[in-house]
Amino acid sequence: QSANHEVGTEQPVARAAELCAAAGVPLLVDAAQSLGWGPVPGGWSLLTASAHKWGGPAGVGLLAVRKGVRFAPQGPADERESGRAPGFENIPAIVAAAASLRAVRAEAEAEAARLRVLVDRVRTEVPRLVPDVEVVGDPARRLPHLVTFSCLYVDGETLLHELDRADFSVSSGSSCTSSTLTPSHVLKAMGVLTEGNVRVSLPAGTTGAEVDRFLEVLPGVVAEVRDRLGAPAATAPSPAPRASLVVDSLGRRCPIPVIELAKVIGEVPVGSTVTVLADDEAARLDIPAWCEMREQEYVGEEPADRGTAYVVRRLT
Structure with missing residues (x-):
């Protein structure tokens, strides 16, 4: 990707192209999210995009093949476009895609x-x-x-x-x-x-x-x-500490397991642990992320009769 579709981070295409060229490997770049904002730098081999991303007609894709790059299409092919197209092209939509890209890039x-x-x-x-x-x-x-x-x-x-x-x-x-x-x-x-x-x-x-x-x-x-x-308030007072405990969040979707963890972490002494039982796959990602945000220690996973046991140690 020239830029990530989800978080918008621009990727080092030029550096990736250099590494690929040195290894003799072609580089295919997905430029759908960035092409409307400017050209993609670097010696990429193939580049793809979708017209609807820059306000052009939906259903029109773009494939650019750099000169000197060997390209063999996969799937049905005939004599059209040197074997790169399996059927008749929607010429008006293609022209509209090019015109809209030119107009968008001008501004x-x-x-x-x-x-x-x-x-x-x-x-x-x-x-x-x-x-x-x-x-x-x-x-x-x-x-x-x-x-x-x-x-x-x-x-x-x-x-x-x-x-x-x-x-x-x-x-x-x-x-x-x-x-x-x-x-x-x-x-x-x-x-x-x-x-x-x-x-x-x-x-x-x-x-x-x-x-x-x-x-x-x-x-x-x-x-x-x-x-x-039922999330805890940002300034909720912590009750008196007690021994390490187990939170049963089996059968409940995230963010409920994280919410339950946040509610009770203040109830155990610093250095003690809270074990969260959960069977939602998202808990495997969100409990460690919560620990990072809250400066608590994520100890890891342990086997459980049902679901997974996620162990967190209180540090603060």
Whole structure:
């Protein structure tokens, strides 16, 4: 990927191309998310993109093959396009895709500078306005219109539903798996919180007033969802410490196991452990991420009769 679709981080394509060239390996670059903002640098071999990403017609894909790169299409082929196309092309849509890309690129520099300011505002203000939020992705080497953050103690799907009711269309998790309710493989690879994830993509023409309204609505929405799930308050007093304990969250989806862990961590002495029993796969990702955010020690997993036992040691 020239830039990650989920968190917007730009990837070192030129460096990857150098390594591939030295090894005699062709490099295929997915430029769908970035091509509307500018050319992809580096000596890539093949480049793909999708017109709908820059406002062109849906259903039109782009494949660029650099001169000198050997290319053999897979699947049905005939004499059209040197064997690269299995049937008749939609010429009007292809022309529209090229025209729309040219039009978008003509304004890309100015629009990118404008949207980057708005995204910077979201990246700065969301952690200030909403407790227990993690903004992910490189803060500087990124696309100008994307920002992703994760809210602790929040179910992502519920949060999206409430934001939709407030007239904000955002997404959660990887765009390619958002309908499966599975943890984002991108966030999993980054080692950050996967639950309560919000991916905001600002379309061209987004105004400062619209971003201000989003920042005004978001804290109340997150607070309402957390309250509904029984999440601990940010300033909740800790009860008197007691011995190490076990939290049974079997049969409950994340973020409930993390919420239950947060509720009781203050009840054990520093140095003692809390064991969370859970059978939701997301717990394997979110409990270590919570420990990182809360400066607690994630000891690891232990076998259990049902599900998995996740052991956390209190450090603070």
